[in-house]
Amino acid sequence: MPMLQKFILFVAGVAAAWFAVGAQADGNGLLNVSYDVARDFYKDYNPLFQKHWQATAGQKVEIRQSHAGSSKQVRAVADGLDADVVTMNQASDVDFLAEKGLVARDYARRFPNNASPYTSTMVLIVRKGNPKALKDWNDLIKPGVQVILPHPKNTGNGRYSYLAAWGYALRQPGGNERSAQEFVGRLLKNAPLFAAGGRDATTTFMQRRIGDVLLSFESEAELIAREFGKGEFEIVYPSLSILTEFPVAIVDKVVDKKGTRKLAQAYLDYLWSPAGQENAAENYLRPRDAALLKKYASQFPPIRTFTVDEVFGGWSKAFPTHFKDGGTFDQLYQLK
Secondary structure: OOHHHHHHHHHHHHHHHHHHHHHHHOOOEEEEEEEHHHHHHHHHHHHHHHHHHHHHHOOOOEEEEEEEOHHHHHHHHHOOOOOOEEEOOOHHHHHHHHHOOOOOOOHHHOOHHHHOOEEEEEEEEEEOOOOOOOOOHHHHHOOOOOEEEEOOOOOHHHHHHHHHHHHHHHOOOOOOHHHHHHHHHHHHHOOOOEEOOHHHHHHHHHOOOOOOEEEEEHHHHHHHHHHHOHHHEEEEOOOOEEEEEOOEEEOHHHHHHHOOHHHHHHHHHHHHOHHHHHHHHHOOOEEOOHHHHHHOHHHOOOOOEEOHHHHHOOHHHHHHHHOOOOOHHHHHHHHO
């Protein structure tokens, strides 16, 4: 290659690199690291925010997504993945990043509603016709019932399923910690496997046809319907379940390094906007906006719920008690 052509290509490469760095420094791009089954929500949300940002700030913005099991995601961020924001499905994962100094310790007070822009709950997804007649959590411990759920130690979906069953047992007449532990142990024995994440659990149940019931977020049921058809399964609302929250946070060290704090703040703030809340409802996540929740009441049946704070004293107590090495889950798993 002639020397002049080499020089032109070198200059072009340097210019492209400087353009990319400049775009990043100007705060025109961000990475959202999120949990496994949030793909569809953010696939719809990101164009809404991009349109809003261009209208209000006069800038185009590139938004990149990363999705996997929630705990795997936060470990990746702790190990250096340059997330500008994290949008998770349980506070314990964001707390982990706060302990590492990546997220503010008071992140839950920096946005409304404990930094959770929408909620959901755990439901039972059964096969068409509900052949095993599964109606409530107590049916899941019967002999011959196969329960599909993600790994409770590594995924938010799995932890919520585990805690939902524990809280249900605890609140039955005469329920106590010992009876709840026994109940959840029997449920785990009915799990032929633990899926790697929420989407993997869905694939196991729907495509591989393993199991009689899938434990998942209420919102995941609609995603299953879109992919496999509404007639392939039924949703069973148990008599009592857990309120699932989805905390969001800015990764302070990253946005300060990249100069994207203003953009990251706006990106998360917009989740509480009318458009952001409508998008939540359209993706079968229960919006915080009371008027919108009423508007979409037909797709959100009333259900009795409890919170992690009410039953377990918050994630700061629930996580080490149940999910850290040597915790209750490990003890039950050894018996499985």
